[in-house]
Amino acid sequence: MDRADLSAVFYGDGPVPVLWATYCPVHFDVWLAFARPPSSREDAEPPGTAARAGERGRQDLILAIREEFGVERVLERFQSRGLTEECRPIAAGSFVAAQLTLKELVSDVLPLTSLAGAVRVAHELARNGGTEGVEAALAGHVRTPATSEIHDSMERRQERGRHVTWLLRLLHRVVRNARPDLGRGDARERAVTGVLVDMLDAADMDTGPVRRPHPTVQRVADRRQKYPVVSVTTNRPATGAVVRSRRTIKADAAEQVFSVDTASIGWAVVDSGIDPRHPAFHDWDTTRPTPRPLATRIARSFDFTRVREKLSADVLTGGLVNWAAALPSVETTPSPEQPARPPPVDQHGTHIAGIIGGWWPELDFRGICPHIRLYDFRVLDDDGGGDEFSIVTALQAIRHINEQAGAFPPVVLDKAAFPCATHPPALLDGGTYDNTGLEAIDSDRYRHTFLCALNAGGLLRPGVYGRVPVVRDLARANSLLYRQSTGLRTHAVVERFERARAAGPDGEPPRGARRGILVQLSTAFPPGGSDALWRWHAAFPEQPVHDGRHLALVPTVFDRLDPGLCRALVHRGWWLGGAALALHHPGLLPDDLTLMLPPPRG
Incomplete structure (x- = not known):
């Protein structure tokens, strides 16, 4: 179908779109997709079979679901209506992808959108008036029933009638173009109307809005209805667009607003390798009319493909890699007088590096951090394949380089046996200043948790500690803006726990709520709380003080923590975690308890 023809029906012929098009939850591209007739023999019905009304042409659609309603209820609706097998709905976050026919869209999805009122009137017209009633509505003759709204009037009812006429004309045009098999002339028009009647008569109007109008608060009433499905769009094809990554995440705006210089930061790209000859990975002199490339920003490069063959016995100590001796055997960084390394055959690593740190003034291309230093760790071969051990070994090498550069605190715990549960609640280490646990606690994966806030940066490596997920930021800032933002985030986290407490201890916590224990450095667990807590105190005396001050009062800066303070903070977090478990x-x-060994504090 010609896009302009449908656009005239959907948006109207006036200088501005009609109101219903502007706020239509089903986007124009969805109607256009359904309006296209079958393009091949595979799309058409087999010879000799009667085409079911509205069943031709499934479209892959994405339904955006309102959070209060929940995707689970939408999936239950598909199941109860017997649509699961054919529509194949799949949920991800607050979105549901489903393959729908036009009839299923009209009868099962539109009643869940803000079009429900118009669909309800059209449903009653089809059921009570049949073809004649729908034909009259197409001609603009619609009588909509009065509602219980205080401000309902003749003008409002006429407006609702025009909305119904708009929807019916839109559906009529879509069906008319999608069904060339319905004959010619007057018979065709009656057949198209018959398809509409069938669709609308099958509409399931049992589901109402998510939330009825709010009660009057301070003499102001919010009468807006909120429906389960916010929008319906086509599952549009996606392609790589490196040049748009920067604008998509607003990196260009951040660079203009904040004075950010990433030239002193290094980023490791663990992939198939970076093309060192590519001009996007150079520094550039832009002070001249014509930009001039300078030195490369690829600081170091390493080849970890089939790394077991590259590491000789003399770089191993008892089977462990001595990285000071092993790095030269895998490093491929050319000296200044040597030519650049040949580019990798598989370009994936080059593309990733371009998104992260590309800069090519001649083409006006900038990556996320256009001045960042890049470290090339090649773990995938020319065919894009590799092995897990090569990747793990590359990550260990990155860690060694970071430690040598002083990028991490002086105390690192790799295998600390934190007191924890192997099932909910989970222990999330981090907290209000690192945003470590705060990030994870936003995920519904951690509905049952307690949060141990150490008030220190990066003391634990990301990974798993005795089956406990541990997350962390790379660093934290001490700026006033950062402290204010983390204060707001902390308030939001506490609110999540308060909502679950108000709902009671039984059953699943409400959506967005979290059930568990919040623990910070200043949290007190006096020994009289329970027998288990008394045993914990007896086995592991509390040591909350460092250098004459309570640890909650000791100022911490990410890269300036002395080893003693680091150990004291880690021990405090370990002790608080165990005390919280003992009490709750x-x-x-x-x-x-003697089987548990606390981290060293001295």
């Missing part, structure tokens, strides 16, 4: 979940601690 004693069954999750071992009967013999």
Whole structure:
């Protein structure tokens, strides 16, 4: 179908779009997709079979679901209506992808959108008036029933009638173009109307808005209805667009607003390798009319493909890699007088590096951080394949380089046996200043958790500690803006726990709520709380003081923590985690506490 023809029906012929088009939850491209007739024999019905009304042409659509309603209820609706097998709905976050026919869109999805009122009137017209009633509505003769609204009037009812006429004319045009098999002339028009009647008569109008109008608050009434499905769009094809990545995440705006210089930061790209000859990975002199490339920003490069063959026995100590001796055997960084390394055959690593740190003034291309230093760790071969050990070894090498550069605090715990549960609640280490646990606690994956806020940066490596997920930021800032933002984030986290407490201890917590224990450095667990807590105090005396001050009062800066303070903070977090379990979940601690070894504090 010609896009302009449908556009005239959808948007109207006036200088501005009609109101219903502007706020239509089903986007124009969805109607256009359904309006296209079958383009091949595979799309058409087999010979000799009667085409079911509205069943031709499934379209892959994405339904955006309102959070209060929940995708689970939308999926239950598909199941109860017997649509699961054919529509194949799949949920991800607050979106549901489903393959729908036009009839299924009209009868099962539109009643869940803000078009529900118009669909309800059209449904009653089809059921009570049949073809004649729908034909009259197409001609603009619609009588809509009065509502219980205080401000309902004749003008409002006439407006609702025009909305119904607009929707019916839109559906009529879509069906008319999608069904060339419905004959010619007057018979065709009656057949198209018959398809509309069938669709609308099948509409399931049982589901109402998510939330009825709010009660009057301070003499102001919010009468807006909120429907389960916010929007319906086509599942549009996606292609790589490196040049748009920067604008998409607003990196260009951040660079203009903040004085950010990433030239002193290094970023490791663990992939198939970076093309060192590509001009996007150079520094550039832009002070002249014609930009001039300077030195490369690829600081170092390493080849970890099939790394087991590259590491000789003399760089191993008891089977462990001595990285000071091993790095030269895998490093491929050319000296200044040597030519650049040949580019990798597989270009994936080059594309990733371009998104992260590309800069090519001649083409006006800038990556996310256009001045950042890049470290090339090649773990995938020319065919894009590799092995897990090569990747793990490359990550260990990155860690060694970071430690040598002083990028991490002086104390690193790799295998600390934190007191924890192997099932909910989970222990998230980090907290209000690092935003470490705060980020994870936003995920519905951690509905049952307690948060241990150490008030220090990066003391634990990301990974798993005794089956406990641990997350962290790379660093934290001490600016006033950052402190204010983390204060707001902390308030939001506390609100999540308060909502779950108000809902009671049984069943799943409400959506967005979190059930668990919030723990910070200043949290007090006096020994009289329970027998288990008394045993914890007896086995591991509390040591909340460092250098004459409570640890909650000791100022911490990410890269200036002395080893003693680091150990004190880690020990404090370990102790608080165990005390919280002893008071609230004693069954999750071992009967013999002597089996637990605390991190060293001295």
